[in-house]
Amino acid sequence: MTCSQPRLKLARSKPAQADLRGSAHVFVLGVLLAVFVAGGGYVYSVNQNAVHGYQIRSLEKEISVLKQENAKLKIREADLLSLYRIESIGGELEMQKPESVLYLEERDAAVALK
Amino acid sequence: MRKPASVYGRAEKKEKTSAAWGRIHALAIIVFFAGAALLVRLFFVQVVQHERWTALAQGQHIASAELAADRGEVFIHDGENRYPVAINREYPTVYVVPRDVADDERLVSELSSILGVDQGFVREKLAKTDDPFEIIKKRLTEEEAKKVLNLEIKGVGLLPEKYRYYPAGELAAHVVGFASKEDGVTRGRYGVESSQNERLSGTAGKLHQEKDAAGRWIPLSDRDVIVPKNGDDLLLTIDRVIQFETERVLKEAVENHEADRATAIVMDPKTGAVLAMASQPQFDPNAYSAVEDYSLFLNPAVSLTYEPGSVMKPITMAIGIEAGKVSPNTEYVDAGVVSIGGYNIRNSEDKVYGRSSMYKVLNESINTGVIFVEQQVGNKAFKDYFERFGFGEQTGIEVPAELSGNTRNLDNLRSDIQYYTASFGQGITVTPLQLASAYSVLANGGKLMRPHILDAIIRTDGTEERIAPEEIRRVLSEETSKSISKMLRDVVVNGHGKRADVPGYQVGGKTGTAQVAKSDSKGYEDGLTIGSFAGYAPVDNPRFVIVVKIDNPKDVQWAESTAAPVFGRIMGFLLEYAKIEPTEERKK
Numbered sequence: 001m002t003c004s005q006p007r008l009k010l011a012r013s014k015p016a017q018a019d020l021r022g023s024a025h026v027f028v029l030g031v032l033l034a035v036f037v038a039g040g041g042y043v044y045s046v047n048q049n050a051v052h053g054y055q056i057r058s059l060e061k062e063i064s065v066l067k068q069e070n071a072k073l074k075i076r077e078a079d080l081l082s083l084y085r086i087e088s089i090g091g092e093l094e095m096q097k098p099e100s101v102l103y104l105e106e107r108d109a110a111v112a113l114k
Numbered sequence: 115m116r117k118p119a120s121v122y123g124r125a126e127k128k129e130k131t132s133a134a135w136g137r138i139h140a141l142a143i144i145v146f147f148a149g150a151a152l153l154v155r156l157f158f159v160q161v162v163q164h165e166r167w168t169a170l171a172q173g174q175h176i177a178s179a180e181l182a183a184d185r186g187e188v189f190i191h192d193g194e195n196r197y198p199v200a201i202n203r204e205y206p207t208v209y210v211v212p213r214d215v216a217d218d219e220r221l222v223s224e225l226s227s228i229l230g231v232d233q234g235f236v237r238e239k240l241a242k243t244d245d246p247f248e249i250i251k252k253r254l255t256e257e258e259a260k261k262v263l264n265l266e267i268k269g270v271g272l273l274p275e276k277y278r279y280y281p282a283g284e285l286a287a288h289v290v291g292f293a294s295k296e297d298g299v300t301r302g303r304y305g306v307e308s309s310q311n312e313r314l315s316g317t318a319g320k321l322h323q324e325k326d327a328a329g330r331w332i333p334l335s336d337r338d339v340i341v342p343k344n345g346d347d348l349l350l351t352i353d354r355v356i357q358f359e360t361e362r363v364l365k366e367a368v369e370n371h372e373a374d375r376a377t378a379i380v381m382d383p384k385t386g387a388v389l390a391m392a393s394q395p396q397f398d399p400n401a402y403s404a405v406e407d408y409s410l411f412l413n414p415a416v417s418l419t420y421e422p423g424s425v426m427k428p429i430t431m432a433i434g435i436e437a438g439k440v441s442p443n444t445e446y447v448d449a450g451v452v453s454i455g456g457y458n459i460r461n462s463e464d465k466v467y468g469r470s471s472m473y474k475v476l477n478e479s480i481n482t483g484v485i486f487v488e489q490q491v492g493n494k495a496f497k498d499y500f501e502r503f504g505f506g507e508q509t510g511i512e513v514p515a516e517l518s519g520n521t522r523n524l525d526n527l528r529s530d531i532q533y534y535t536a537s538f539g540q541g542i543t544v545t546p547l548q549l550a551s552a553y554s555v556l557a558n559g560g561k562l563m564r565p566h567i568l569d570a571i572i573r574t575d576g577t578e579e580r581i582a583p584e585e586i587r588r589v590l591s592e593e594t595s596k597s598i599s600k601m602l603r604d605v606v607v608n609g610h611g612k613r614a615d616v617p618g619y620q621v622g623g624k625t626g627t628a629q630v631a632k633s634d635s636k637g638y639e640d641g642l643t644i645g646s647f648a649g650y651a652p653v654d655n656p657r658f659v660i661v662v663k664i665d666n667p668k669d670v671q672w673a674e675s676t677a678a679p680v681f682g683r684i685m686g687f688l689l690e691y692a693k694i695e696p697t698e699e700r701k702k
Contacts, residue, residue, distance in 0.1 A: 074198070082281060083355075
């Protein structure tokens, strides 16, 4: 027996084969691209989170510093308002305590004119 | 016929295979038993001794630290605002890491110069090269801290630590007290800092976190945190300006009369709120360690008792009026002396007043007059009323070490002499606060209000709990209160209280010049007196009750010259400060 009978062309034609290979390539490329984009997007997101995290931490530190400054200023305010301190300064400035106090009645009209 | 070589090879192979399997079996048995032993061991370690090894592992891998809670702060009223009188303040502590210091001598010289510490002390700290942390000095000033930072020497650092700070200094020191650190824990020692220590302290938190083999915290590992609960803040009833003026006037009086001590209390009679509680001498709570005599820290307004003397007479009179036994116009005849059980009780300076009304009894401070009132009331009723005024028991004010006074001499109802002497304020002891509280009863229509110094508790979540005034009981009727108020006004106008008067206002009150009991025997000290003045204004609608007590003035003996003028100055200030309009024409 010889192999002279023609082979049945059951396989696709060359152009069809090429089309199929091309589609597969496109599909694979598409998947790769999608993976790349998704990966890139993920990396970007993680990076943004990290950046925001650092910003938040930096702001928290700033808040902490400002709170400390605020506390110091409140202490300073209380020190300055100390009546014993004010009395002492009054003495140094030789301020006089009023001997008598005259109370003026409130009126609707002007109290002092030119 | 010889069998083929392959046959001989197969048989050999079979023999060899059999021997190999034998060795394998033997090995398998060994491995089995070894594995079994291992499993048994694992079972013991992981199941039977599970808890023990877990605890050990946690001890190695888990680090714990206590998270300190912030101590609550204390405020007083300052007009519409609040002024802080006890706060937390950060001070830097300077430390060295000895093994990191390169030039010991330079550091010794610089630190001892900046911080004022001994060079030998610094050298001793630096010599401990195995120790990673040595404290050189605590509570640096800002200037010292800046100079240390500017050194920029490796191995030196600053660590912030919180301490208690009192920005008002001496103001209300006896009321506020102070707190000190012991073993890293801040604890109140005197005053409100002590009595409200639990409320102010809060609750410490805890932090559990994994650590590595070197003992360092692993930042990204799991952590277990119990957040600390900071202490509550407190708002006192004290008014900053009233407290300051009261202290200032009191200090002048002590200096002018060279008195041993002085105390003054200003109270709102309607609510029992203490607006000022001042004593001289004072101390600065920021420098409590400099005080040598610890008795200075005690608050004389609540922790010292004394025989009040004639300031008790209006109480006796009010009892007599309330019991219906006397009225302001009741008269009796004063013979100048009352004799009882071999004792003679005389009037001051042995005066004899003859026919006298109850007005005159108070105006002239007649001892026999109040004895007459007590006799009309009777011992049992007198004792009941006396106790209803709050004498002999603590008021319950929120400051520590409050005494209840001593009224034990009244326990024997048959001992008339004790009752006679108690009627004019001798033989029994009271605190200045009890007197202020009793005079508030006379002023406010007859109700005993609980004195209080806490106005509000401010919680960490921002909510405020106001302390409401508390009426303990009714002691007198409104009519009795009005009657006694008129009589006290008469004392200031016509009696020994003239120097307590404030022009333009209706001020009522009573002087008291009491002898001082001997501490080591019976009887009274020669030449020692305590002058008091207790009163209130305006008499028709009292806003302020004031009690002033001057201990052992050296220049004058009588309270009308010591305590009464102090009362007048404080009351004059208060009436203007509160913008109360005068009700009488101001006369000089």
